[in-house]
Amino acid sequence: MQNNFIIESENLTKKFGHFTAVDAISFSVKPGEIFGFLGANGAGKTTAMRMLCGLSIPTSGKATVAGFDVYKQTEQIKKNIGYMSQKFSLYDDLTITENINFYGGIYGLSKSKLKEKTEYLLDLLKIPEMHTGKLLVSLPLGWKQKLAFSVAIIHEPKIVFLDEPTGGVDPITRRQFWDMIYEASHNGVTVFVTTHYMDEAEYCNRVSMMVDGRIASLDTPYNLKKEYNAGNMHEVFVKIARGR
């Protein structure tokens, strides 16, 4: 029988010298799920994400991403995932069209596919033609982040990893960004997202909370609030992060 999970992790561990950054985490993510990956600074989120993206080989444990092994099949993983963060996304000194072409090219999209995708994206993001030739640096951050997300899924990956995608974005754009996440998830893309905005944790199907390299809790926002007797996810976060 085929397994039904797009990400599966079993006792995944990463050590740096004597320091255990990720300590035997086990979890699985369903296709199309919006999976929130939360935790305090230094809890091990980035290290865990780097292993799942095929950028860092684990010390021990097992994991597959889109069916590929995180030890041996890192190149296949990279082809099947999208990635975007607040810090690294697009090139400021390229135009919008150049950015789309660049990333589409890297992911090996054909010329006709690239042309079709470019038109689709510009239409989707309602970017007027007069702006498509402008350098990215001149665009408002909100537009950039929405474009970065679209480019991260230009090759129609099975999973997209979003590392604090809405940091520093205004509240309206932040919500528009989540509309795009919902649409991607509706189209079957699995979304693995980190955020420091606790209202955004509520928009996830399930949320995991990392503390000191371990997954301290993992459930739906509804169940977490019930379990921790909390009114919102902010209270849940504070209780879990302090409750060690």
Next chain:
Amino acid sequence: MMSSVIIENLSKSYGDVSAVDDISLNIDTGEIFGFIGPDGAGKTTLFRMLTTLLIPDKGKATVEGFDIVKEFKKIRSLVGYMPGRFSLYQDLTVEENLNFFASVFGTTIQENYNLIKDIYVLLEPFRKRKAGKLSGGMKQKLALCCALIHKPKILFLDEPTTGVDPVSRNEFWDMLGYLKNEGITIVVSTPYMDEANKCDRIALMQRGKILETNYLKNIIARYPGKLFAVKSDVMFILLKDLRDYKNSNSVFSFGDSLHYSDSRTDVTKDDILNYLKSKEHKNILIEEIEPNIEDCFMDLMSK
């Protein structure tokens, strides 16, 4: 009320981009004043002008009575500045960084130890560690210590909590509360709207302009019309139905509910309930609520 900062029609452009656009306001001595807005609002440019690191194109400003252009040297010894990016010496230890900043200002760690004591004790176990090897939270504490080492009258903190988790953010604000009690005026910027309630007064910024400057409670009181938190079984469809409602003013997601504002002044919960029942929503929950800072910001943004 004494003013520590007086800003009159201050502007700064980079090419075609107006980073700070004709800003005027006063910051009272001894208050915690927050500039709240997304990236690109102009917060950093404004801070760099007020700390005399950047010369304005137009307008003027004074800090502790001194002109930011003509009397910049006087201002530099009076202000503590913590830039948004970690800007201490990565290859110096904690102790060396502190000693360096103290010596630049002609003082010693001992002289003003009282002021930094509460923060420094948390750093002390790492005092021989290089700054570049500290965790994010520890770097932030060290940067704050360095900004305080010469006992400034006024502290400018540019996005000190960006990228910091909610628990550590709270701890940082507790430290600022303590510094305020020491009589230091604190000017802070943040993209996290919920930090507005930690400030005495706030200025909401967007694209170089100030949308409003006031106490949080006054900004909330000035929110036009009624606001409701609404939930039902199918939130996705609820959002669409509320947006399509003929009396709808705005609908935004807020955690597990939607915030809905209505264009009628005499609207009641039942009006909305009846409409949603007609759209066959189940388990509808409607509650009139007080707007929060994000509701206010989005309302001001859309004007």
